[in-house]
Amino acid sequence: MEDGRARLTPMKYLLVGGAIFAMHFGGSSMIWPMTWGKESGSSVFPAFIGIYLTALFFPLLGYLALARSKGTFYTMACKVSTGFGKAFCSIAMLVLGPLFCIPRMSAAAWDAFLQVSGFSPESFVAPLIFSIIYYLITYWFIARKSDAVDKVSKILFPVLVIAVVAVIGKGIMFPLAVQNPKVYTVNAFAYGFKNGYATAELICALVFATIIIDDLRFKGIAEEHINSNLIKVGIIGITMLTLTHLGHMIVGSYTGGIFEDLRYSALYSAVVLKLWGTVGGAIFNIALLFAALTTAIGLAVATANFFQEITNNRVSYKKSAGITLIISAFVTVLGLSSIVELAAPLLDIVYPAGITMTLFYAFIPNLEYREKVFSSYRVAMVVSFIWGIYEGVLTYLKMFRINTGILEVVYNKVPLTSMGLGWIPITCTAIVISLILHRKKNRGIYNQIWNLKE
Template identity: 30%
Template sequence: MTTKNKDIIITGFALFAMFFGAGNLIFPPYLGVITGEKFLIGFLGFILADVGLSLLAILASAKSNGDTEIVFKRAGKKFALILGASIMICLGPLLAIPRTAATTFEMGIVSLMPNFNPILFSIIFFSITLLLTIKPSKVVDIIGSYLTPALLVCLLLIIAVGIINPIGNIDKAAIQNVFSEGILQGYQTLDALGAICLSAVLIKSLAQKGYKEEKDRIDILLKAGVVAAIGLTVVYGGLTYLGATVSSVYDVNVSQSSLIVAITSALLKTPGKIILSLIVSLACLTTAIGLTSATAEYFSKATNGRLKYEQLVVGVCIFSLVISNLGVESIIKISAPILSLIYPATIVLIVMTIFKKFVENDNIVKFSTYTALFMGVLMAGNDLGINVPFLEMLPLANLGFCWVFPTFIAGIVGYFIKPNRNKEYEEDEERAV
């Protein structure tokens, strides 16, 4: 095997492990429970919102040579700063990183040691995260070479046992909008948001490995993205099926974090608890390492180095430690309206970055992005109980994409308005090239 192919596999494994964290482990089985015999339709929506958008985000990041600001800046410098910071705070200490620790404790530790102190566990978890993240050049190799293979072996073992010896019968779907529910569950994993920023960490690591040419780094990153996508699709499909096999036992009110514990215990009895504990610990730790590194890299660059990478890693770990003690269910409830708010605008900017050669008018980008953000505000209001009836009347609303049609119309309007070229965006893009 050539050195380049080896690096593609290691980088792909690292990307898989950075993606596969708390949400990736708990959402697919729950989706299987509530979709029952229609689990394949729900799974399709999940893959679209998770793996599909993640691959687009990786492509956008690769085209920007890992510079996340270029992805956002065409909509305006201030907007880029606000949206970029919001995404990184969500991916970092507010939602995603704390959720990794909370999930590890509730699913991996409590089942083995019910009386273990959650605060002490958080301290241990984030101390390990800190030690493995403080040197950014080592992050990818640590995850891709050592942690991911162990994670995959444990996951595939449980899935294989569940396929060979199903726990129960697959029941009818407990919900109506199966496909849109799959999309919503896919959103919750945060992978599409994380892909933009995690790609920056991987590109920096590839440069440190000696890949000086931009085309080589992009080529490796895109192929690594395919490796990660294949792994994620196989594992997601297996976990969704496992959930479907217990759809006659559990309903929509089952705790998401306790569901996979119950499934594993039923399949592998007591040894299953140990295996699950290892899976959860590896999955969540690798994601925490990747996101902590990405968050620190972003804010260090955003402040022009005034905040040092090492200082930010420490700060992220401490803040995440505090939030993690809220518990998994509380963190998931907090995340829903926030994700509804920022996802549409982020998706628009990812698509515009990929097709930037065909979108020369900056007003197309600005009008569509701002409209997507406005629609996100309305969707977040819906999540918080503020009823906005007309959202349900929009095209694609039943699929969870009510924001697409207004955003498309706004882009058309922007096309007919003469643009003022975004000089800062052009300068940054030239530097990336």
């Protein structure tokens, strides 16, 4: 304690960093890396480097960007314009919250339970009961915003660590088979880069950072130390996530010869059953349930925070949290495959602008005080968001078998669209044009002033 303000002890740094790890770990970050490892085989390490850049380094930049902006995800977006901020963030939070990511977590946990247990319910009653219990537990964790991070770090985080160490530790010490060659034709780094990009962990980092900032304030950390502490705990959390990704990928790289047709949750459950027998089934269920729960908790708090902020406290945190979980429960009933098919394209709409926002704030100090660069940032945000909408519209047109016509013809002519990265050349072009126009504008003003002096 100094000047009447609290400081984080090493243990508190570890626990808050552990909460960040747990919230990111989720269903996908737990399950996907083992499949990446299996498909990469003997090329697992080059693939991991690609994964690291887009699934781990990007989120770390997200914490840095939000710390440098000295605001929230919403206030960062509103610096483009208030209308833009409301539209962009509302879509992002609805996707991260009740329309996709939260119900995806509970649906994934339910599917994994069915696979390992062999239980085959004949009606909707069993999944409905599971969903109700799941969201009641989630609400208990988030009902008091000041306690949410502590509950995650002290209750869920230790269980996750034990389960993950059990799987990774034994899987590395006693490999299940030999490493096969990679099963894909592209180079391993490109495979890793693309699959890491698809996790969209960066957007989660931008909203989780706000939760951590609130928690640091609840802990009495002085305002001048908030941002530096956010970066430190962000590094701790993402480092833990990096180790688990690498560990799961190494374990998975030895499974290609024995589980050729299995992927994702099916592969993970088969591996833990092979490593630990019936105990492995319990480990898998507990780990996946807790992983899904931690991410749902983080996203529910972030969603409730956002709608409290955007309504200027007219909708309270508790009411927003309750509404978020009720909607999520209804969406969960659709099942995992339907949720992913119907809602996943919405995440692609906001992801390009989220990356653009992060890169500008992370790499350009005092962005808002650099007029020329900040103008380009605003243009880049609008263009990348419009491109995301364009891609989303195309995806839904194809989904409902509606003729895409000229829209798809134009889309296919843009470089990198085959990798889902068409927004990069479009946004970079917009930035260059913006800088050129800004320079010409300033030059014109300069010449006018010079002529007046003469």
